[in-house]
Amino acid sequence: MFVAIHSPLQSLNFFSGHQVMVKRDDLIDPFISGNKWRKLKYILAEANQNQKTHLVTFGGTYSNHLVAAAAACSRTGLKSTAFVRGEPAENEMLLLCRLYGMQLIFTDRLSYKNKTLLFDQHFGQNQDAFFVDEGGAGAHAVKGCAEIIAELPADIDHLFCAAGTGTTAAGLLKGIQTHQLKTKLHVIPVLKGGDFIADEILKYTGNNDQLTLHTEYHFGGYAKTTPVLIEFIKQFVAHTGLMIDPVYTAKMFYALADLLQNHYFKPNAKIVALHTGGLLGLLGMKDKFS
Incomplete structure (x- = not known):
């Protein structure tokens, strides 16, 4: 890809x-656009190298990163999950995420601040899960x-x-x-x-x-x-x-x-x-x- x-x-x-x-x-x-493509390129390469099959990431309700990650995972055969900051919502961006197969976990703003803890609580025992920070930063x-x-x-x-x-x-x-x-x-x-x-x-x-x-x-x-x-x-x-x-x-x-x-x-x-x-x-x- x-x-x-x-x-x-x-x-x-x-x-x-x-x-x-x-x-x-x-x-x-159109969906893995601009710097999102650049950022995800080597992230997905490492996930593949480490035989990870489930990308877990973070973002707001209108996050371009979430759409890009969902699209990239769909095209490469990975599962994807996102912790979404704030109350449950419906909008065009989240619709695209869902269409690409991404599972969305809405998270209150206080809990969202500790992303590592969220990952460990939900996926700590899952050897297939791969942590990707908000926006793909790193x-x-x-x-x-x-x-x-x-x-x-x-x-x-x-x-x-x-x-x-x-x-x-x-x-x-x-x-x-x-x-x-x-x-x-x-x-x-x-x-x-x-x-x-x-x-x-x-x-x-x-x-x-x-x-x-x-x-x-x-x-x-x-x-x-x-x-x-x-x-x-x-x-x-x-x-x-x-x-x-x-x-x-x-x-x-x-x-x-x-x-x-x-x-x-x-x-x-x-x-x-x-x-x-x-x-x-x-x-x-x-x-x-x-």
Whole structure:
């Protein structure tokens, strides 16, 4: 299933007078999309190597990771179970999970905080079960995301990505360091208090010299929006034909637009924005666009 795939690099004409390209990881797969494909690639390889047949993971009621994990398991013949944070719910994302055969265990928010304990309580005696952290976070995910750098031109000045946990960003910076590039990585935390992401990245990279966090573009917090962000999405999608989601990629592209408008970069800087997919997140916010 996880054969070598190089997503295309597309020029973007939305930012007048600036050379901006988009790494279209959103085109990798409609359900195992973008960075989810990258993160799961080596996780599933290890599960197979260790002869595990049951993937157990975690996420919220609108988690792109859960849909991706369910789809990946279905295609590779694995069973899948997810601990879902919060009260029992029904929505389009959970429907997709169920259609892919994933068992859902709704878990109160306090219990959900201790994921290892949840796994041990339900699957501790199950030798076939394989623990996968929320969002697929971990060293395997970093390894998968680091491979993006080899698919990009070596002369990029600035690379942008959105961040929730910092795993994708850690992989990108690791790749930049491995290939000894001069590229600066710009990370847009999509939640309040995103400064912790720098520490998460540092765990995998050793130094953050080529990292810049832009923490002021969270628009109220994780999965929060404002009318300004919604209007930006409408204009961006209508003008470019490139779909973006309110949770991750819209905040990244808004940050890039704002920095360009304020002359943050040197003239003729070569900029790439990573489209990490996650477009199913639109389903949880359709009322925002009415």
